[in-house]
Amino acid sequence: MDPLLFDALAAIAKILFVWAVVLAALLPNLVLLERRGAALIQDRPGPNRVGPFGLFQALADVVKMFMKEDMVPLYADRLLYNLAPLITMIPALTTFAVIPFGSSIPVTIGGVTHIIPLVIADVNVGILYVFALTSLGVYGLVLAGWSSNDKFSLMGGIRSSAQIISYELAMGIAAIGVFLAAGSLRLPAVVAYQHHGTFLGFLPHWNCFPQLIGCVIFVVSAFAETNRLPFDLAEAEAELVAGFHTEYSAFKFGMFFMGEYANMVAASALIVTLYFGGWSLPGLALTGLWGGLASIAIFAVKTFFFIWLFIWVRWTLPRFRYDQLMAIGWKVFLPLSLLNLLWTGWLVLASGGRV
Amino acid sequence: MSPATSAAAAVSVMAVAPQAYLVVGTILFAIGLAGALLKRNALSIFLSIELMMNAVNLLFLAYARMRGDAAGQMVVFFVIAIAAAEAAIGLAIFVALFRARQTVDVDKINFLKW
């Protein structure tokens, strides 16, 4: 079979797999998971009427979103108003294209064995692609706030985008340490770097151990980037009505909602890939068909843990005030991430290449 | 395609003639120039100037590719960073101007006319 055709078909298969898992299975059920998780933390049952243990709640929510009245506020800029949810949703989904969700799967066609690496696009700028998409995602918020022709939405939109561009900086510089250690900007290279060896004989060779500060900064900035508590002042229900998506209803609101969850999943996948070993576990080679499937399962479990962390923190911690939020982003995280960069640089130099 | 082969292939053979990129860059430069001359809102003029700079970036990249020289890409790197600094200062100037005169229409900013 022509190698180009094979690569194209493999890419389409991977894209469909990621879409099926993320869009169809994960996102609607995340709504249910969040509400049941909230109920667990608040010592109450949560939604358990629709289907056994409330499992069909996702379907009920989707139907509700489609059936509600779709309004457009007066004097709103129609084109931008309709475009904003898309601009929020698309970068979140497209981020999955560069994240390696498994090792590789060998496929035998006509006697020739092809190895399909389980990453949709192994671009050589790796993480810069993710940062570029995050930067483009800011436009969705700003436009949603502006086009609603409503002062609460505008305030919420501007605050939210200012918060995002502030924490993007700390996140980026904290992540530089990872790429300094791995020697490449590509995400599969980062995972391969964390795959082999151990620290002190028993700890896995994950980046969270030598770069603890960077890991903490990245995780907290991921909370700020996805507008999740404790950084969700922009959509705070009590202060700003609903922030930038006040004037949205029905399907468009659903898109914002799903976009936020998609961002959450993408951020969790990124944290796992950069700092917690991606699809690898120490000691397992994970080659061949069963190795490939096992690596997908390992990645899924790790990502799921961080999604649960997002939900757990949301219902546990109180919210930051806006000036506290910006002060932390600029005055605490930025210097700390620069310190982390210096520390990692020193480590790479002192250890002669492999930290 | 494995990244190694596609990257090597990209360097050695260009399917599209390089002068096509040059023409596109020049057309964008001309459009940016038209905007800078015809617009009245100071921010729109500034946007057109940014477009001109980006068109020039494209030309640099095309020449870097044609000559196989990475110096062109370095120049583009510096141009992007300088454009960021310039945008920050320029917008601060516009904000100060707006506070002083409540307009950013360049036709009305004629304090130095005799």
Place this chain on the structure above:
Amino acid sequence: MNGELLVFAAASAVAIVSALAMLFQKTPVRSVLSLVVTFFALAVLSVLLAAPFIAALQVIVYAGAILVLFLFVIMLLNLTQEAAEKETRVVHRFLSVMGVLALGGILVGVTWKAGNPPVPITTSPNAIPVLGVDGEIPLLGRLLFTDYLLPFEALSVLLLLAVVGALLLSKRRFE
């Protein structure tokens, strides 16, 4: 039909159409958005020119930061429309359009001749080598810290100046 030709044609068309759209939009917010689309198309063209790092940088810095700053200023100053046309400046407009067309024509002709016949690939010391799996990024990194160290350090001073300058310029004067 070559894939690269197809992508080039699509990206160039999008870039030129959205640049023209930027000229003719009525509100500044829409002009900024048209420019975002233009810059994204230019980033695609940069990828075709074997410069994926610069493409990512263009999207991150230009489309993702500078234009967001533009949007913030437009929204905070509430510049909703283009200034009302009291004088139409007919002569100015006519001369500008003629001038731009003339200059554009000359430049297109010059650049066409510059690329035709194409300049042979020289063996300059900064030649883009046969690229490994990381592309030209290690080469750019090395260049930045060896040959271009002085511009790099000067750039950091420039950025500091820009930050301080922007802060000072936009401070309210307390009389």
